[in-house]
Amino acid sequence: MSMTITEKILSKSSGKNKVEPGENIWLDVDVLMTHDVCGPPTIEIWKREFGNDAKIWDKDKLVIFPDHYIFTKNPQANRNVEILRKFASEYEIDNYYDVGTERYKGVCHIALAEEGYDLPGTVLFGTDSHTCTSGAFGMFSTGVGNTDAAFILGTGKIWEKVPESIKFTFDGEMPAYLTAKDLILQVLGKITTDGATYRALEFDGDAVFSLSIDERMTLTNMAIEAGAMNGIIAADAVTEAYVKERTNKPYEIFNSDADANYKSQYRFDVSKMEPHVAKPHSPDNLDTVRNVQGTKLTKCYIGSCTGGKLSDFISAAKIIFGNKVKVPTFIVPASTWVAKQMEVETISGVSLTQIFENAGCVVAQSSCAACLGGPMDTIGRATDGESIISTTNRNFPGRMGSKKAAVYLASPLTVAASALTGAITDPRDYL
Amino acid sequence: MEKIIKGKAFVLGDNIDTDQIIPAEHLVYSLSDPEESKKYGHYALSGVPLSQAGLPGGGLTFINGDEHTSEYSFLIGGANFGCGSSREHAPFALQVAGVKAVIAESYARIFYRNSVDGGFILPFETSVKLNDQVKTGDELELDVNSNVLKNLSSGKTCNLRPLGDILPIIEAGDIFKYARLSGMIV
Numbered sequence: 001m002s003m004t005i006t007e008k009i010l011s012k013s014s015g016k017n018k019v020e021p022g023e024n025i026w027l028d029v030d031v032l033m034t035h036d037v038c039g040p041p042t043i044e045i046w047k048r049e050f051g052n053d054a055k056i057w058d059k060d061k062l063v064i065f066p067d068h069y070i071f072t073k074n075p076q077a078n079r080n081v082e083i084l085r086k087f088a089s090e091y092e093i094d095n096y097y098d099v100g101t102e103r104y105k106g107v108c109h110i111a112l113a114e115e116g117y118d119l120p121g122t123v124l125f126g127t128d129s130h131t132c133t134s135g136a137f138g139m140f141s142t143g144v145g146n147t148d149a150a151f152i153l154g155t156g157k158i159w160e161k162v163p164e165s166i167k168f169t170f171d172g173e174m175p176a177y178l179t180a181k182d183l184i185l186q187v188l189g190k191i192t193t194d195g196a197t198y199r200a201l202e203f204d205g206d207a208v209f210s211l212s213i214d215e216r217m218t219l220t221n222m223a224i225e226a227g228a229m230n231g232i233i234a235a236d237a238v239t240e241a242y243v244k245e246r247t248n249k250p251y252e253i254f255n256s257d258a259d260a261n262y263k264s265q266y267r268f269d270v271s272k273m274e275p276h277v278a279k280p281h282s283p284d285n286l287d288t289v290r291n292v293q294g295t296k297l298t299k300c301y302i303g304s305c306t307g308g309k310l311s312d313f314i315s316a317a318k319i320i321f322g323n324k325v326k327v328p329t330f331i332v333p334a335s336t337w338v339a340k341q342m343e344v345e346t347i348s349g350v351s352l353t354q355i356f357e358n359a360g361c362v363v364a365q366s367s368c369a370a371c372l373g374g375p376m377d378t379i380g381r382a383t384d385g386e387s388i389i390s391t392t393n394r395n396f397p398g399r400m401g402s403k404k405a406a407v408y409l410a411s412p413l414t415v416a417a418s419a420l421t422g423a424i425t426d427p428r429d430y431l
Numbered sequence: 432m433e434k435i436i437k438g439k440a441f442v443l444g445d446n447i448d449t450d451q452i453i454p455a456e457h458l459v460y461s462l463s464d465p466e467e468s469k470k471y472g473h474y475a476l477s478g479v480p481l482s483q484a485g486l487p488g489g490g491l492t493f494i495n496g497d498e499h500t501s502e503y504s505f506l507i508g509g510a511n512f513g514c515g516s517s518r519e520h521a522p523f524a525l526q527v528a529g530v531k532a533v534i535a536e537s538y539a540r541i542f543y544r545n546s547v548d549g550g551f552i553l554p555f556e557t558s559v560k561l562n563d564q565v566k567t568g569d570e571l572e573l574d575v576n577s578n579v580l581k582n583l584s585s586g587k588t589c590n591l592r593p594l595g596d597i598l599p600i601i602e603a604g605d606i607f608k609y610a611r612l613s614g615m616i617v
Binding site for chain 1: 461
């Protein structure tokens with residue numbers, strides 16, 4: 001009866017004693033999350049299929065964060081936010097976080113954690129591939145399209161194929177020049193962008209449990225970059241403390257059995273690792289920072305659900321403090337909470353925001369911004385011929401706005417060091 | 432559902448991600464407005480780098496001028512087709528452009544689910560690499576019942592992997608029609 005953590009959560013959600021990889025099962029969904037890009041078509045499909053008197057299966061379990069195309073003049077993008085606003089008002093959706101109000105949060109995956117929707121042992125679906133981020137809380141979370149989301153909206157249920165699990169164990173003590181981003185880039189280099197298709201990526205080991213929730217979310221966030229259905233880290237005392245600070249909702253902690261079955265297992269010693277990048281044009285195009293050191297840059301970008309959390313800006317500020325950036329550098333806090341904390345957190349009495357502004361960085365408003373290119377007036381968007389280093393999650397051709405731009409993915413430490421020289425730079429030169 | 436599909440092939444490489452299928456800047460258009468949704472067809476595959484469009488020499492056009500439909504009914508891909516974001520706009524854009532089926536070695540999970548559950552295109556898998564056997568412009572014939580793909584231009588045939596458990600969803604049309612037929616929803 002031994003099971004992995006993913007299998008245990010899926011068993012519970014499907015009302016079965018045991019599930020096995022490859023089995024198609026129907027799940028009871030605890031939370032459905034959507035945003036401004038996929039929310040409007042989801043609502044349209046739901047109305048088309050369930051009729052004008054369509055009912056939401058449980059409106060307290062629906063969470064809507066406008067976050068993708070927020071600060072733009074694009075009329076169709078603004079129309080999409082208007083559709084969400086009307087829907088939330090008509091159906092009295094309490095968990096709607098409108099733009100231009102105090103309630104606006106920013107990037108959905110980070111806001112889900114901050115607002116207490118990420119709960120150990122639960123099942124969360126979202127209309128966004130990076131929904132796997134929530135797995136950092138010892139829960140099952142994955143992305144779906146509009147049709148599946150509309151089905152959930154009306155029924156609270158969805159089918160899923162139980163995934164095989166792949167386990168990555170990270171041992172040893174994290175060196176000061178390394179972040180979770182360096183770890184996940186190496187996972188991708190090892191198993192490539194389809195190495196975990198339809199599988200669960202489970203992260204384990206002392207090094208993982210030494211990480212903050214922010215850093216754990218960097219690992220699970222990029223599980224989808226290996227094609228994984230979900231990424232997952234069992235909940236521990238750090239998780240419980242984070243959750244209890246934000247909500248009193250119930251949760252249940254699951255752990256993999258010692259003799260659970262894995263498709264494959266990998267083990268790394270983090271104390272021997274060095275900073276890495278993913279070179280253009282794929283997140284699995286791994287290399288060490290040393291090997292590409294000196295590559296000229298036109299832009300640096302620190303932001304997104306992957307690399308725009310408070311811990312990412314604390315890391316970057318350590319290097320940028322007291323220096324000036326050599327190329328345009330964009331600082332995009334994932335959420336409004338992160339933006340507020342950047343005013344509160346200080347180094348030698350100077351706030352993070354002030355450190356970045358003093359260095360000549362552009363500090364933007366919270367949203368997904370240029371991580372996925374977006375409308376033409378999106379801040380930080382890539383243009384033809386650019387060479388960019390970024391803390392975001394994808395560098396497929398055109399991802400940041402131009403298929404003629406070269407994008408390197410790296411940790412906030414590496415991006416910060418590179419901003420100071422205008423060329424790719426190893427953070428160890430500054431630490 | 433058509434059981435025999437005939438048409439021309441457009442050939443692509445590995446890891447065709449959703450930004451190549453429909454770049455993110457175009458995700459603002461309505462998917463239900465009959466006129467506006469044509470934009471998805473017009474911009475389908477516009478994110479594919481020119482050098483890789485229609486392989487092997489590249490530079491081939493999927494959508495001509497200001498049209499929104501393509502002369503190609505089949506996409507022949509490699510491994511990990513549809514990786515990247517969850518945008519259902521991707522299989523939708525291919526459907527608007529007139530694509531009936533994609534034949535690739537493997538698919539990213541969300542793209543695959545979206546294709547099937549939304550009833551947009553048929554995602555067939557092949558255990559052999561087809562994108563170096565089929566050329567853009569080749570005339571193909573797909574028999575959905577027997578899972579056989581014939582290349583009428585080269586005379587070669589290829590057995591595709593059966594659709595298995597998801598065939599009833601495809602035959603019903605989409606996940607909603609399937610759920611009604613099976614009594615899951617009314």
